[in-house]
Amino acid sequence: MPDFQPxxxxxxxxxxNLQPGQRLFIGPxxxxxxxxxxxxxxxxxxxxxxxxxxxxxxxxQLARLRVQHAPDAALDEYPAWVGAAISEYxxxxxxxxxxxxxxxxxxxxLDPARVGRAQQARTRGRRALLEAATRNQMxxxxxxxxxxxxxxxxxxxxxxEQGVAELWxxxxxxxxxxxxxxxxxxxxxxxxxxxxxxxxxxxxxxxxHYEAPGTNLVLGLPPGHIWRGGQLAAANGVSFTPNLPTExxxxxxxxxxxxGTVRATLPLSYGGSLIQDxxxxxxEGRVVDVRAEHGEAVLSKVIETDQGSARxxxxxxxxxxxxxxxxxxxxxxxxxxxxxxxxxxxxxxYRFTLHGGEALSPEAFQAAGGNLxxxxxxxxxxxxxxxVYGVCEDGVEEPLMKQGEWTFKAxx
Amino acid sequence: MPDFQPxxxxxxxxxxNLQPGQRLFIGPxxxxxxxxxxxxxxxxxxxxxxxxxxxxxxxxQLARLRVQHAPDAALDEYPAWVGAAISEYxxxxxxxxxxxxxxxxxxxxLDPARVGRAQQARTRGRRALLEAATRNQMxxxxxxxxxxxxxxxxxxxxxxEQGVAELWxxxxxxxxxxxxxxxxxxxxxxxxxxxxxxxxxxxxxxxxHYEAPGTNLVLGLPPGHIWRGGQLAAANGVSFTPNLPTExxxxxxxxxxxxGTVRATLPLSYGGSLIQDxxxxxxEGRVVDVRAEHGEAVLSKVIETDQGSARxxxxxxxxxxxxxxxxxxxxxxxxxxxxxxxxxxxxxxYRFTLHGGEALSPEAFQAAGGNLxxxxxxxxxxxxxxxVYGVCEDGVEEPLMKQGEWTFKAxx
Numbered sequence: 001m002p003d004f005q006p007x008x009x010x011x012x013x014x015x016x017n018l019q020p021g022q023r024l025f026i027g028p029x030x031x032x033x034x035x036x037x038x039x040x041x042x043x044x045x046x047x048x049x050x051x052x053x054x055x056x057x058x059x060x061q062l063a064r065l066r067v068q069h070a071p072d073a074a075l076d077e078y079p080a081w082v083g084a085a086i087s088e089y090x091x092x093x094x095x096x097x098x099x100x101x102x103x104x105x106x107x108x109x110l111d112p113a114r115v116g117r118a119q120q121a122r123t124r125g126r127r128a129l130l131e132a133a134t135r136n137q138m139x140x141x142x143x144x145x146x147x148x149x150x151x152x153x154x155x156x157x158x159x160x161e162q163g164v165a166e167l168w169x170x171x172x173x174x175x176x177x178x179x180x181x182x183x184x185x186x187x188x189x190x191x192x193x194x195x196x197x198x199x200x201x202x203x204x205x206x207x208x209h210y211e212a213p214g215t216n217l218v219l220g221l222p223p224g225h226i227w228r229g230g231q232l233a234a235a236n237g238v239s240f241t242p243n244l245p246t247e248x249x250x251x252x253x254x255x256x257x258x259x260g261t262v263r264a265t266l267p268l269s270y271g272g273s274l275i276q277d278x279x280x281x282x283x284e285g286r287v288v289d290v291r292a293e294h295g296e297a298v299l300s301k302v303i304e305t306d307q308g309s310a311r312x313x314x315x316x317x318x319x320x321x322x323x324x325x326x327x328x329x330x331x332x333x334x335x336x337x338x339x340x341x342x343x344x345x346x347x348x349x350y351r352f353t354l355h356g357g358e359a360l361s362p363e364a365f366q367a368a369g370g371n372l373x374x375x376x377x378x379x380x381x382x383x384x385x386x387x388v389y390g391v392c393e394d395g396v397e398e399p400l401m402k403q404g405e406w407t408f409k410a411x412x
Numbered sequence: 413m414p415d416f417q418p419x420x421x422x423x424x425x426x427x428x429n430l431q432p433g434q435r436l437f438i439g440p441x442x443x444x445x446x447x448x449x450x451x452x453x454x455x456x457x458x459x460x461x462x463x464x465x466x467x468x469x470x471x472x473q474l475a476r477l478r479v480q481h482a483p484d485a486a487l488d489e490y491p492a493w494v495g496a497a498i499s500e501y502x503x504x505x506x507x508x509x510x511x512x513x514x515x516x517x518x519x520x521x522l523d524p525a526r527v528g529r530a531q532q533a534r535t536r537g538r539r540a541l542l543e544a545a546t547r548n549q550m551x552x553x554x555x556x557x558x559x560x561x562x563x564x565x566x567x568x569x570x571x572x573e574q575g576v577a578e579l580w581x582x583x584x585x586x587x588x589x590x591x592x593x594x595x596x597x598x599x600x601x602x603x604x605x606x607x608x609x610x611x612x613x614x615x616x617x618x619x620x621h622y623e624a625p626g627t628n629l630v631l632g633l634p635p636g637h638i639w640r641g642g643q644l645a646a647a648n649g650v651s652f653t654p655n656l657p658t659e660x661x662x663x664x665x666x667x668x669x670x671x672g673t674v675r676a677t678l679p680l681s682y683g684g685s686l687i688q689d690x691x692x693x694x695x696e697g698r699v700v701d702v703r704a705e706h707g708e709a710v711l712s713k714v715i716e717t718d719q720g721s722a723r724x725x726x727x728x729x730x731x732x733x734x735x736x737x738x739x740x741x742x743x744x745x746x747x748x749x750x751x752x753x754x755x756x757x758x759x760x761x762y763r764f765t766l767h768g769g770e771a772l773s774p775e776a777f778q779a780a781g782g783n784l785x786x787x788x789x790x791x792x793x794x795x796x797x798x799x800v801y802g803v804c805e806d807g808v809e810e811p812l813m814k815q816g817e818w819t820f821k822a823x824x
Binding site for chain 1 (some may be wrong): 450458466478
């Protein structure tokens with residue numbers, strides 16, 4: 001078994017920044033296979049003064065069996081206790097951790113319409129977590145756990161055991177765990193992302209313009225949008241870093257202003273299905289056309305989850321040379337692939353990417369450009385062939401990225 | 413990996429007797445290590461027409477870490493979502509399955525006072541399940557899953573992998589899975605237990621009298637007590653067999669009438685602690701003295717859980733030659749050890765062991781001799797040296813068991 005201690009320490013101290021006396025809830029999206037890392041995290045959490053570490057596991061095999069065999073009428077159900085568990089911990093401002101290690105082929109061979117319906121039900125059943133996280137009601141982290149199934153997909157050329165070890169090495173490198181002082185390296189990195197986000201916020205662009213082969217998209221940015229990156233501040237007063245690894249700066253797109261076409265540059269591993277080689281066309285902020293070589297039915301169900309799932313909730317910029325991208329391979333896991341390329345997200349947007357967004361009513365947040373949905377699905381559009389421009393109020397387009405790389409420095 | 417299919421079929425068809433359209437909830441006492449058997453059960457359940465199979469895993473390592481490291485004030489907490497999950501499924505009459513494979517040494521080396529407090533909190537947090545099961549509100553089953561830690565304790569002379577395989581073989585033999593037609597063998601066995609229970613109920617004994625080395629106990633049986641065994645009828649209309657294996661017939665002791673001393677004949681593996689070589693003295697139904705060579709502090713905490721946990725809720729008779737006893741070894745697992753020997757249970761009694769018991773108010777049930785508690789802890793008192801007598805209304809003592817064996821036949 002790999003040594004989970006360094007990653008566990010990073011999760012507790014840099015990611016969660018867990019406070020003495022805080023409770024930590026692991027789940028409810030974490031598979032039982034992540035138990036060894038979860039135990040290392042729990043030990044590190046108690047050493048940091050945690051009051052209580054609890055977990056609610058999500059069993060992917062039971063999810064597959066359900067899609068495979070449950071009667072049709074049952075597919076739209078989801079147990080209420082999952083939402084109750086989320087609310088219990090959210091209501092106290094307890095810390096949350098999700099350990100992602102999904103098998104990208106979990107749902108392979110199953111009826112995509114049934115896969116999509118079950119996924120919709122799950123998305124709705126867990127809405128309370130997305131709602132709380134996008135408001136930063138608590139310090140929360142998504143980290144990764146290497147599973148055999150994931151390794152088999154990401155490193156198909158290696159035998160099973162070697163694959164898991166190599167995947168773990170890649171995760172470590174992407175998370176700077178191979179540096180002499182990982183926590184120190186992270187503090188510097190987080191400061192750098194924060195400075196870049198601050199620079200972009202101060203520019204007050206009215207839109208982003210993306211250009212790449214197959215992509216020509218203009219994405220409105222509403223007045224008062226804030227770029228975020230690195231560290232966030234939770235409503236419980238804790239500064240935390242929600243993704244490990246993280247290489248992105250991101251902001252709020254205007255839900256009503258997206259025009260043009262965007263081509264995905266990486267496959268999207270979502271709920272055990274792979275969605276590949278897809279293109280979406282937007283008009284007035286809404287997806288009006290979607291084509292995918294693989295997984296189109298599942299992607300369509302994502303888009304149809306609710307009113308907000310056909311609109312964008314996040315725009316994130318990542319250099320094509322990020323340490324995650326430097327691994328030179330597809331991870332088939334959003335936590336990694338989204339930190340190797342510029343990406344957008346369909347669905348729920350983050351309240352904290354709008355000045356005063358946390359305090360607005362849902363209606364006011366939407367009127368200001370925010371998007372509300374039970375879904376939040378990132379997909380990758382960046383590549384070394386992408387240019388990104390910030391559109392100024394006077395219509396001038398300032399280059400932000402050329403050929404996938406930042407055109408400016410923003411020192412911490 | 414062993415072939416879990418036959419046991420899974422037995423659990424679904426004989427144990428749960430799962431009905432088409434029923435939901436099945438696995439947990440919340442089931443460890444993640446039981447996942448392979450749980451998946452086989454889920455597949456068998458869907459083949460039988462299940463609507464939905466859900467699981468809430470209970471992670472023993474997190475429980476140990478909590479007892480080890482959580483601040484003292486947190487030990488009496490228990491998450492409310494576990495009770496919410498239980499109530500969600502109970503309220504609809506859905507089927508329940510617990511897969512037991514506890515490490516008997518899970519809590520070894522930890523402060524027994526802290527172990528006991530955490531166990532009390534857990535017992536109270538799960539009271540809804542015990543309450544529902546002792547009323548048979550739904551069809552429910554406790555079955556076993558062989559884990560490495562359990563095998564290491566029960567079969568210390570075997571190397572790890574062989575130990576699990578041998579434990580699995582022993583479970584199979586105890587569950588009659590080595591018979592040509594296990595389901596048929598079970599139907600005959602269940603009919604036999606039912607007939608024996610019927611005979612005992614018809615005798616209307618006023619008390620049981622136990623005699624064995626270190627044991628001399630008279631246990632009152634209240635008017636209207638019913639002996640049960642084999643099959644039970646749930647409030648949802650389903651006939652089911654709640655333990656696999658099961659070799660017992662059992663009834664309701666009068667909570668106010670236990671006099672004398674009883675010596676445990678087998679260690680009790682409870683919540684990851686071993687309680688060994690213990691003696692309890694009862695007066696007016698209550699434990700007034702308890703001594704244990706090992707685990708006395710944990711046992712004392714069990715007894716102190718609430719008002720009812722110092723009184724008896726179940727009296728069960730098992731022949732010393734039962735197929736489980738025939739394995740000739742201690743399992744360190746109550747599901748098995750209690751089916752190798754006569755046993756009693758401290759705490760909650762079964763409503764269905766009293767005529768009309770399900771319909772009584774808590775007060776009326778207690779007045780009729782029933783016992784109410786958040787705890788229900790079986791402990792083994794039987795051996796080939798035990799005699800048991802049924803006390804008739806006129807004071808005559810009829811032998812029921814001599815030297816651990818039944819003195820009468822009750823044909824199906």
